[in-house]
Amino acid sequence: MTIRNLDLLFNPTNVVLIGASERHGSIGKHVAENLLKGGFKGEIAFINPKRDEILGKPCFKSVDRLPFTPGLAVIATPPETVPGVVDELGRKGCRAAVVITAGVSGDLRKRMLEAARPHLLRIIGPNCLGMQVPRLGLDASFAQVLGKPGSVALVSQSGAITTAMLDWAAVEGVGFSHVVSIGDAADVDLGDMLDYLAGETTSRAVFLYIESVGDARKFMSAARRCARVKPVIAIKAGRHPEGAKAAASHTGALAGSDNVYGAALRRAGVLRVTDLDAMFDAAEMLAYVPAMPGDRVAVVTNGGGAGVLAVDSLTDFHGALAQLAPETVDALDAVLPPTWSHGNPVDIIGDAGPERYRATLDAVLADPTADAVLVINCPTALASSLDGAKAVVAAVQDMRAKGRNKPVIANWLARQDETGIRDAFAAAKIPSYETPVAAVRGMMHLVHYRRAQTELMQTPPALPENLVFDAGAVSAEIAQVLAEKRDLMTEPEAKAVLAAYGIPTVPTRVARTPEEAGEAAAELLRRSPSVVVKILSRNLSHKSDIGGVRLDLMSAEAVETATHQMLTAIGEARPDAILEGVTVQPMVRRPNAYELILGITTDPTFGPVILFGAGGTGVEAIGDTAMSLTPLDLKLARDLIASTRIYKLLKGFRDRPPVDLDGLALCLVKLSSLAVQHRAIRELDINPLLIDAKGMIALDARIKVVDPAEHKPVPCAIRPYPVRWEAHETLLDGSPVTVRPIRPDDEHFYPSFMSHVTPEDLRLRLFSPVRQFSHHFLARLTQIDYAREMAFIAVRPAEDGGPSEMLGVARFFADPDYEKGEYAVLIRSDLKGRGLGWVLMRQLIGYAREEGLKQLYGSVLEENTGMLQMCQALGFHIARDPDDARVFAVTLDLSSPAVDEVLKTWQHHVK
Numbered sequence: 029m030t031i032r033n034l035d036l037l038f039n040p041t042n043v044v045l046i047g048a049s050e051r052h053g054s055i056g057k058h059v060a061e062n063l064l065k066g067g068f069k070g071e072i073a074f075i076n077p078k079r080d081e082i083l084g085k086p087c088f089k090s091v092d093r094l095p096f097t098p099g100l101a102v103i104a105t106p107p108e109t110v111p112g113v114v115d116e117l118g119r120k121g122c123r124a125a126v127v128i129t130a131g132v133s134g135d136l137r138k139r140m141l142e143a144a145r146p147h148l149l150r151i152i153g154p155n156c157l158g159m160q161v162p163r164l165g166l167d168a169s170f171a172q173v174l175g176k177p178g179s180v181a182l183v184s185q186s187g188a189i190t191t192a193m194l195d196w197a198a199v200e201g202v203g204f205s206h207v208v209s210i211g212d213a214a215d216v217d218l219g220d221m222l223d224y225l226a227g228e229t230t231s232r233a234v235f236l237y238i239e240s241v242g243d244a245r246k247f248m249s250a251a252r253r254c255a256r257v258k259p260v261i262a263i264k265a266g267r268h269p270e271g272a273k274a275a276a277s278h279t280g281a282l283a284g285s286d287n288v289y290g291a292a293l294r295r296a297g298v299l300r301v302t303d304l305d306a307m308f309d310a311a312e313m314l315a316y317v318p319a320m321p322g323d324r325v326a327v328v329t330n331g332g333g334a335g336v337l338a339v340d341s342l343t344d345f346h347g348a349l350a351q352l353a354p355e356t357v358d359a360l361d362a363v364l365p366p367t368w369s370h371g372n373p374v375d376i377i378g379d380a381g382p383e384r385y386r387a388t389l390d391a392v393l394a395d396p397t398a399d400a401v402l403v404i405n406c407p408t409a410l411a412s413s414l415d416g417a418k419a420v421v422a423a424v425q426d427m428r429a430k431g432r433n434k435p436v437i438a439n440w441l442a443r444q445d446e447t448g449i450r451d452a453f454a455a456a457k458i459p460s461y462e463t464p465v466a467a468v469r470g471m472m473h474l475v476h477y478r479r480a481q482t483e484l485m486q487t488p489p490a491l492p493e494n495l496v497f498d499a500g501a502v503s504a505e506i507a508q509v510l511a512e513k514r515d516l517m518t519e520p521e522a523k524a525v526l527a528a529y530g531i532p533t534v535p536t537r538v539a540r541t542p543e544e545a546g547e548a549a550a551e552l553l554r555r556s557p558s559v560v561v562k563i564l565s566r567n568l569s570h571k572s573d574i575g576g577v578r579l580d581l582m583s584a585e586a587v588e589t590a591t592h593q594m595l596t597a598i599g600e601a602r603p604d605a606i607l608e609g610v611t612v613q614p615m616v617r618r619p620n621a622y623e624l625i626l627g628i629t630t631d632p633t634f635g636p637v638i639l640f641g642a643g644g645t646g647v648e649a650i651g652d653t654a655m656s657l658t659p660l661d662l663k664l665a666r667d668l669i670a671s672t673r674i675y676k677l678l679k680g681f682r683d684r685p686p687v688d689l690d691g692l693a694l695c696l697v698k699l700s701s702l703a704v705q706h707r708a709i710r711e712l713d714i715n716p717l718l719i720d721a722k723g724m725i726a727l728d729a730r731i732k733v734v735d736p737a738e739h740k741p742v743p744c745a746i747r748p749y750p751v752r753w754e755a756h757e758t759l760l761d762g763s764p765v766t767v768r769p770i771r772p773d774d775e776h777f778y779p780s781f782m783s784h785v786t787p788e789d790l791r792l793r794l795f796s797p798v799r800q801f802s803h804h805f806l807a808r809l810t811q812i813d814y815a816r817e818m819a820f821i822a823v824r825p826a827e828d829g830g831p832s833e834m835l836g837v838a839r840f841f842a843d844p845d846y847e848k849g850e851y852a853v854l855i856r857s858d859l860k861g862r863g864l865g866w867v868l869m870r871q872l873i874g875y876a877r878e879e880g881l882k883q884l885y886g887s888v889l890e891e892n893t894g895m896l897q898m899c900q901a902l903g904f905h906i907a908r909d910p911d912d913a914r915v916f917a918v919t920l921d922l923s924s925p926a927v928d929e930v931l932k933t934w935q936h937h938v939k
Contacts (some may be wrong), residue, residue: 030246030844033150034216034224036123038161038206040100041070041169044115044122046091047104047129048074048082055068055128057083058170059158062186063102066174067165067771082509091116098122098689102158102657102930106644107131109592110154111139113315115258118147122586126168127214129151137214144215147481156211162204163230169209171517178203179232180314183221185210185239189304193235196308201454202315205231223844226254233314236262236298238289244634244745248296248657249815261310262298266291287896288631290312292745295664298485299390299477309461309470317435319473320398324350327373330380331406334441334464336610341468347475349373350398356391363387379410382419384750389423393434400435402467403444410931413442418419418614421456439467452702485807490773491697493832498528499696499705506708510735514566519611530697533726534616538564540609542591548612549587556614558582560658562728563598566606569730572645574598580615587612616718616727620684622677623716625653628703630710636703638696642674643716659701659748659770665693678719685721692719704748705902708733747814753875760863762823765835770819775803777821777834782858791856792892809839817841818879820871822855822864835859838868840876840884848883851878853895865898873902874931877922887918902930 036133043063043471060083063072072085073094079087088094091101091113101117103110103125106613117125125144131155144151152159167174173194175182182204184190190209197204206225210216213284218241225234234254241247243500254260264286277656293300301307325347349372352360360374364384369375376388385403392401403420407413417440438460440449442471453460461467499799502525509517517525522762523533537552539545549559563576571577576598578590592608600608625643629638634657641653654671657665669675669692680686695717703709711732718725754768782790783802812819821840826832836855842848851872855864876884887909888895899906899918909915919928 030220030250030846031224031227032845033148034220036135037100037126037150037152037159037216038224039164039227040095040097042073042125043068043070043102043166044075044091044094044098045076045102045104045168046072046080046117046152047504048076048084048087049104051077056168057101058127059168062167062169062171064645066160066167068167071096073098079934091120092458094120099124100166100168101125103127103129103153105129105300106134107154111136111143114149114151115143118144118149118502121147123147123149124637125149125151126156126158126610127151127211127445128156128158128170129153130155130171131211132214137212142216142534151215152208153211154214157190157209159202160207162207169207171207173198174806175204176201178205178229178315180204181206181208181231181234182237183210183218183225183234184219185213186237186577187211189237189263190414192304195313196304197311198752200308200312200449209355213242216587217242219243219250222247222250222254223258224297224337226250226257226846229419231258232318233259233261235311236260237372238262238264239266239569241289241292241633244292244538245747245815246741248745249747249813251293251296251298252813256481258294259314259474260298261307261477262293262300262625263303263474264293264300265309266288269425283717285600285631285633288637288653288657289635291637291657292634294480295657295746297477297480299473299480301473305467306358309466310473312459312461313437313470313474317437317474320400320435320471320619321346322680323472323475323479324397325471325576326350326352326395326398326400326401327404328376328388328392328401329373329404329406330376330378330385330408330411331404332369332373332375334404334439335375336408338404338439338464338468340535341465342472343466345472345476346471347442350395352392353395353397356395356397359391359394360388367412373409378406378408380416381411382415385416385419386423389420389436390426393432393436395426397496398434400472402439404439404464404467405443413440414447414449414452416440416451421452421458424456424458426575434569435471436470437461437467439464464821483667485804485811486663487775487803487807487810488661488773490776491662493826495698497530497698497701501525501528502706506733507708509733510708512566515734516566516569517731517733518564518566518608519562520564522731523726524714525702525709525731526726526729529702531695531698531714531726532724533729534613534632534700536611536613538609538611539591542588542595543589545610545612546584548589549581550584552612552614553582553584556592556799558615559587559663560613560615561587562611563594564608564611564615565598566608566920568598568602568605571728574602576923609832613727615862617724618718618720618722620928621718621720622674622687622830624674624692624719625713625715625792626699626717627710627714628699628709629744632742635742635743636700636707636834638668638703640668640696641672647715655744658700658703659672660697660744662690662693662697663772665696665700668696669693680873685821687721688723691723695724705751706743709735710734710739750814753820753871755821755871757867759867760861763862765822765824765864765867767867768819768823769814770810770812770821770837770839771805774821774834775806777832778806778809781834781837781856784858785854786857789857792889792895812839816844816846817849818872818875819870820875822868836868838865840871840872840881842881846881850880851884851886860894865894866902869898870930873920873922873927877927877931882920882922884917885917887915888918903927925933930934 038120047056048060065746074087076087077089160167161178162175179758187209327338538550539548559578561578581587623644626640636658642650652673656668678687713730714726822835824833840849840851840855904918909917
């Protein structure tokens with residue numbers, strides 16, 4: 029369940045408190061008082077079987093005796109009573125409740141949810157502070173203060189953090205659209221709230237306080253949806269590095285849960301902040317500034333030192349100083365003393381009065397190079413800080429009156445609470461801060477959000493069309509290991525897995541005895557000046573830690589000796605070790621190559637994760653690694669590489685040329701595909717992977733596997749590309765097409781595709797004669813979330829070396845409850861009558877049905893006779909739209925037996 033009935037939670041017509049009380053110190057009394065003093069316009073009713081009146085209001089004995097249907101119920105009764113109360117509310121017609129009561133766990137929690145489910149009654153809590161909707165005067169909480177109305181939504185897993193934010197906001201004058209403490213989140217969780225807030229219009233930004241995520245896929249899908257329409261800023265509390273101690277690989281040891289949460293939030297486009305101070309800074313900015321157009325900042329200050337601090341902070345947060353235009357400098361020369369700084373920061377000198385602030389602001393606000401202006405005031409005895417603030421307010425108001433709205437941020441170092449400066453800025457909707465660092469940080473939160481969204485919407489490069497993996501060979505290797513009751517692959521087995529996915533490895537020979545090792549070395553030494561010998565064991569992971577690696581051996585005799593010594597020493601030191609001999613491989617010499625680590629690990633919340641960074645034996649000590657959720661495309665892989673320090677070296681440094689970064693990114697994509705397609709793999713290390721300008725090679729690998737039947741895999745938090753739904757079809761004219769799910773890199777198909785669609789067909793599809801499509805629009809069509817939408821494209825294979833062509837597309841977008849999906853289909857105008865639309869729609873219908881969708885629906889113009897005929901043949905119900913006689917509303921019940929007949933003709937083509 030997602031957003032169903034959440035509108036009743038946040039827009040109730042009446043509120044009923046079950047457990048109202050007058051007992052001093054009780055939650056029932058606090059909530060009752062808050063409800064009465066909040067200013068809620070709807071009816072408020074109290075229920076307590078032992079009282080006839082509470083706080084001057086009549087009190088009902090039970091839910092059944094209410095003379096009306098409860099809109100929002102607030103429950104503050106003992107834990108054992110909660111399931112029964114929820115059942116009474118559901119039978120009375122209530123569909124929304126806040127359960128403040130703590131201790132509703134185990135069987136009580138299960139019974140509470142079972143009581144709610146038949147009535148679709150949504151529950152916030154239990155064990156929560158409650159919720160507020162300030163614009164309604166609704167305070168269904170036991171907080172100390174009701175937030176003022178505003179545009180920031182706060183969703184928190186901690187009641188204490190919620191009250192801290194409310195107290196801070198009361199002092200700072202920041203308002204909220206929603207304040208929701210979700211507590212134990214038995215029903216409504218973070219994903220549900222993000223889905224709801226993405227679609228409502230009173231909030232302009234969302235703040236999250238996260239302690240843990242339950243349903244990772246729902247959270248990621250909802251967070252991505254919400255972050256695309258408004259800033260989402262989160263604090264993630266809790267770090268658990270001890271959990272990785274038992275890992276069998278470097279990757280497992282490096283993958284702390286906090287790192288994975290950071291990777292997840294970045295992937296969703298959520299801006300993560302580290303502490304409450306940073307969140308307060310962001311809240312101040314978002315309360316008044318809807319968006320930051322860029323990162324170029326002009327700084328106006330009456331104190332040089334404060335300006336320097338602002339510039340340092342701007343550099344720390346990866347912002348930029350605006351290079352003032354010559355006409356701006358000329359205008360400033362005319363109004364400032366000769367001793368002004370003649371550049372940015374604009375130091376207007378310590379004796380600056382309100383007239384100088386106003387004249388400076390007028391000039392700088394008109395400068396085309398500045399995206400925002402930071403105005404600083406250091407208190408002096410020579411001029412009034414309050415008068416300076418009033419001058420800034422006047423300049424900003426005059427700018428807005430002229431139809432411009434360049435962001436202005438104030439940093440007044442005076443004691444603002446004593447002078448009224450803060451109130452003046454708040455009244456003018458100008459964010460103000462106590463320090464230059466806080467001001468810059470607040471400003472850059474918006475910049476970083478905009479950058480993140482821009483980066484996430486970039487089109488990834490297309491993958492090679494001949495990218496084919498031998499998944500069967502990997503499955504066979506895994507099956508053999510599991511059949512032998514092992515969980516660690518040997519090095520040769522691990523390298524065979526990598527080779528099956530096109531990751532280059534060094535040739536490796538297996539030797540059971542020192543003599544066999546010498547023979548293998550003699551063969552390899554014919555083509556290599558030296559070899560490496562490594563211990564071969566089923567239960568030893570880190571070979572170098574136990575003396576199980578010998579390098580640069582140049583004769584068969586040296587190899588025999590080294591093998592004998594290793595087998596003897598390790599057998600004595602580790603009598604539990606299962607020694608099967610050694611591996612012998614050429615000594616790879618690449619003097620200018622870098623050592624990297626690539627890995628897979630499985631997070632208990634977010635599923636398979638890819639790790640990349642500087643490798644070698646000291647990888648944990650170096651600590652230069654980064655992580656990303658699967659699946660990866662080439663752009664995401666490049667972003668992962670670029671997020672490490674070693675990336676600066678990989679790009680080329682001094683006399684060392686850049687490495688094969690494109691090949692490295694493709695290698696990470698291959699590793700991601702391996703992780704997604706073979707969920708038995710729980711940990712994997714490639715360490716080291718040597719790379720230089722000539723290419724890369726994996727020198728060592730280790731893989732840990734488990735039986736998925738015994739250890740259920742954690743689903744990928746981001747639903748991967750559904751390769752199973754690729755199909756090969758033949759059109760009525762005999763031409764072959766591939767029908768497959770759309771991919772982000774398919775954006776390149778659209779210019780040619782749209783050039784083959786007539787303006788009239790576009791009008792029939794889009795209800796308007798649109799011809800130009802922005803990158804942002806096309807990215808939304810191709811970078812889809814497979815968890816809540818699907819698009820199938822038909823592609824004509826390349827012929828005679830030419831490019832592939834996109835011939836048509838059919839898609840649906842499901843509602844957040846994943847019950848209904850709005851469909852659309854568009855094919856090239858020159859291909860009508862060949863059955864392409866039928867092929868695409870059958871594929872779409874089959875997928876939607878298997879996914880559990882109940883209905884497909886759409887709107888069709890009456891003159892679009894071809895689509896109407898196809899809808900009729902496919903079993904759609906067709907009726908005039910009651911709101912527009914020119915439009916037909918078409919719906920398909922996916923549970924209808926008629927759908928079976930539609931699907932029979934094509935299902936055998938699906939892989």
